[in-house]
Amino acid sequence: MSITNIINYVAAFLSAVLASLVGFDWLTFFTPEQALQIVAGLNLLGIMVKAWMATAEQMAKNMVAPK
Template identity: 65%
Template sequence: MNIPSANTLTNGTAYFLTFVSLAVAGLSTFDWLTFFTPEQSLKIVAGLNLLGLLVKSWMLTAEQMAKNMAAK
């Protein structure tokens, strides 16, 4: 069984969150306020952006830790 690497999974997660964030932001041209209030929509987009930033920072930290381990 071919198990994807953590980097592949993390990149996939970051791209997925970015896509979802863009899709939700793109819905601003659609009247989606029938589904969510403006406050809820702002929280959704902010939450997706925050998750994306957290994943990216985790990737950078993991890469730096791997470089430090390889250097020893």
């Protein structure tokens, strides 16, 4: 398992935990602004990791060009 997969899974897990708090009054833990920043940050991290993985895969394919 690579570090990028681990980061992606951790971000998804944290997003799921925060999303599961919708049924509760989770704003007692965070202000609405903080909650939005946390979720936005996790989503941005997930997008960045996926873009990084796609770029790395494409670069690896280009390095091993077919003959």
